[in-house]
Structures are given as structure tokens and as C-alpha cells.
Amino acid sequence: MDDAADPPLSVEAWLERGARGDERAGAALFHHFYPAVFRLSLGLLNDLPDAEEVAQDTFVYALRNLARFDPQRSAFRTWLFTIALSRCRNKRRRKWLEQLPLEALAGRPPGAPRAVEAALERRGLRRQLWEALQSLPEPLREAVVVRYLGEMRYREMADALGCNAKTAESRVRLGVERLRRYFETAGVDGEQFLAEVTA
Template identity: 35%
Template sequence: MEADHAVVQRILSGEKDAYEVIVKKYQARAYRAALGWVGNTQDALDLSQDAFIKAYRALRRFDTGRSFFAWFYVILRNTCFNFLRKRKRELTISLDFAPAESVATEDEARRAEVKRQVWRAIASLPDDAREVMVLKYFEEMSYKEIAEAVGCPIGTVMSRLYYGRKKLRKALEGFYA
């Protein structure tokens, strides 16, 4: 697969269509990260699209020595922050954030309930802890990637994860012996 910085060079030299390569590569990650911030599918799709458009317009400022997603993530995060500030609301969890799941069996019903509880617990965290939890759980990013995206030391990532997981553990107490 073509490296991000090579694709960016092509875009900057006038091949607008090449941006599709970048968008397709990161759209799902962008969506999941936005979902972690705003909590519902439609807003997450809209905001991640807005962030891609902003990133496109700022592409000349992208340092090709850095990871594209880490750079893009800052734009995405600011877009989500502004959205939440404008709406003057906190994360809202809509039940349509995931495709409808069959809960025919007891195990599936339990899994759906765990998922709801995980969301509730994450939603109740302060922004900084919620952010690292989202990047760890939804993006499965390494500590180094999270630290770069969030702009803090790895030790801070671990501390915030500890705090977040403590809350999660409390919320899910009933789900394991």
C-alpha cells in the first residue's frame, strides 16, 4: 500500500482524487473516534467528514514525517469539541450507534447490556480519560500512538487509562464474578 506521505504529495501536486485513498484508509477510525466524543452515529459521520475536509484544506501544514492519523486526530478532536460546545451538551448516547443486533440468546442479550454499560461508563468520564479510553478500546491504538495523538507523555496515558478502567470496572461489577 502506498505510504501516506506519498499520497499527500500527490494531492498537493494537484491530484485531488488521491485524497480518496487517505479517506478510505482512515474513515472507519475517524468515525469511531468521533463516536467516542459525540455518542451517536449521525453526528459522528458528519463530524468526521467535516474533519476530513478541514484536513484537506490544511494539508500543506502536514509534516510528512509524522503519522497522518495523529495529525488528523487533533483536527477531528477540535471539530468534536466545537460541536459539543456549540450544542452546549454533553455526550449523548443514542441507541442507534451500532447496527441493530439480534438479542435472541441470553448470551447476546448479556453482550448488548455490557456494551451499553461500557458506553455509559465511558460517557461519564472526564474528557481526558474518555479520550484515551476511546482510543484504546475503539481504535486499539498503542500507548505511543495515543500519546502522540493526544499530545501527552505515555505515563499520562497509563494514568488516565487506570482511572477510566476503575470507573468501567465499577460499572460492570455485576457482569463478572
């Protein structure tokens, strides 16, 4: 069997080969981890083109810098999420500066979903969830998105968010509690809504 034909299914082996410049290993890492990085980016940005751009930029950076990745410090997925979170923050800052009143002048409310994004709405809940997430302070919003869309454990979250595991857990708990109150104030059963969204 030709070992160079197909990279092994081990992430560690893909990382090792990718650090040596093996493009097939880089492609395997991309295909394996891209969906999670994209979901995280979309959950934080609520903009399909921006989420795609951030996810792709995350991989361009990560694959170019694979030799810098230290598996003793974190899992590869955690490292990717840290890069993606940073890029999402930068994207939001740039977008905020670019979007001053031009959207309002065009007759479109800020943050209105595009047609493609509207098609992605899950049972009509995505818009409500996005609005609720925007009501949270950034540290709580990031924690909730990383936990539920990134499907990370608290220790992994702590590494990605730059805090300890107890702080990550606390941010998720506070964020979910604020989301419940937000929905109940809006006349929606917060418990049921969150159960459907996090299912």
C-alpha cells in the same frame, strides 16, 4: 503503466500527491483512514449523525491543509485523530448549549440512542459502555476511546491528546479501572465486560 491512473498504495505517496492537489490521492487517503476516524468520533459522541459530520469535517479540513501536515512531527493518522478530537470536543460543547431542557420537554432522556444507533449495539453492550464512559472525566474518557476504538499506541495517543506517553498510559489505566468499578457497582462482571468490549 499510467502512474496517474491509480495512486500508489503508499500513504506517504498519497500525502505527497494530495498536498499537490491530486484528488485521487485525497480520495485514497479518505477511504484508508475514514473508518478509524469515524470509530473514534462515534466512540466519543455516541451519535451516528454527529460522528459522521465530525469525521467528514475532519477530512475536509485535513485534505485542504495537507501542505501543513508535517510527517516529522507525527504520523498522518495521529494528525487526523488530533483534528477529530478537537472537533468532537467542539461538537459536545455546542450540543450541550443547544440541548438545554428541550430534550426533557420532548419526553426523551438526554443522550438516548436513535434507532440507527441502537441497531449498531454490539451484543447489547454499547449502551452500557456509553453510560460508563460518560461517568469518566473527559481526559480519561478520551484516552480510553482513543486507545481502544482508535487502536493507537501510547506515543501516538500522546501526540493526539497533547500529553506525554506516560500520561496517556496512566489515563487509560485509570479510566479502565474506573470502568471496572462502575460495572461491578452496577452488578456486572467488570473484567468480563471490558474483555468483551475491547476484544
